[in-house]
Amino acid sequence: MLDHLDRLTVDWSDFEAAGEITRDLVHKLADDKESLRKLVYDVEHRPELLAMCERHQLLDYIVLYDALDRGFRLRLHLSTEDHHDRPHDHRFSFSSRIVAGGYTHTWYHLDGELYEGPDPEARQYLSRHHPDPRGTSHLDRLTPHLTRWEGPGNCYTLHHSAIHTTFTTPDTVSLFLRGPVEKDRSVIMDPAEGTLWWRFGRQDEPEQRRRQKSMGTEAYRGIRERLEKLDVI
Template sequence: MVNTASRTCQRNVLDYLSANYLDWGANFEDSAAMARDMLARITSEKGWIAALFSHAENEPLLRQKAETHQLLDYVVLYDALDRGIRLRLHLSTEDHLQRPHDHRFDFSTRILCGSYEHCLISPRQDPYSLSSEEHAIAYQDKDHPDPRVKLKNSDFREMIVRHVSAGSTLSLSNKAVHTVNTAANTASLVLRGPARKVRSMIYDRAEETLWWRFSAEKEAPSRRQAKVMSNDKLQRTKRQFEQLGLFDL
């Protein structure tokens, strides 16, 4: 009975997602609003998140997209970027560093539990103007920052600060620079669109250094291998989601 109910739940959520299309490039505001509505629907239907996680756990292509990072871990629950949809389940780590950064894509997110402080940033100088794409591709992690980008903390002005708690949603364009300071055990459901630019940047305030992020296809094999979540880590992350009650939604 449980297995039948679980399969039905999984079919329902996959059918729902397959019926949607978001054209982020045509209209960010409309697509972001539609994405927020989709996130609200997914979290309101009991068992949908658990069903999606089970789907991702057993689908090889999705399984390889699960990643672990210093500030967060995430599992890709659904991937259809040709229709403007990639759904990820995020979990913050114990590191709560505020690193100004942007994204290659537009996205909307819904906080499921915990909270964070969200701050929009206005750089005094465009980091992209300081380092070409051809040069930047060699500097893709904190241990190898881009030597051409010599920015100071004072070059990143904090503009708008917002406290985001469970049940809240927000959307962000790929053009925006921001920081996120998470509380412990903060989980969120993120619906992102396709990449709108080739690279994005991360700035470390402690070291006053900057490095770049590119698509998986442009990453060095060693870096890609280091990011992919191990089977053991996936099971530990799954238990954390269970303990936080996310699979009871």
């Protein structure tokens, strides 16, 4: 599998073909514990990968392999103890394979456009503690469309335009393969609180935000230990 990663190129302009290729890869890699374990352990000795690993309220993720110049970046996601129903989209399309645990997965329909061009003001509203006061108009147009359970072995591909939410169980692990960035920002919504905020790429975030979500070596080792106890690697 590791040799295959070194040869792989993914063209996301053909979304259906990219989905088939990447779903096949995450399926096989999730079942190849030896290769997955090597990728996880190698991160400690790859400072460029460790610097991209992040901690968030709902999940932590380790970047296992970075080849965005060939159309993909591979991450391993591990849920935290917080579980919230927060509809969101992504700046990129991706394929995900659930390795352990599971979640209730809901797709949403948004009536109208969310991204109508550049929005410099959005950069002011980057957290649930400082939401975008203009967000109510979007929340009023959001409705659930489809809900299903994603358990171990389930795999899907999601287009960057889709809005969804994943309400996880404890110790949910997924192998996540993303494509290149296709828009400047993504959205996170909290219908229960009536709030909305935005996410930008690392290069467009303030330094305080980058420091806040940085993982670091000790946290990485703790997550690696949890993955071993869960028999993921």
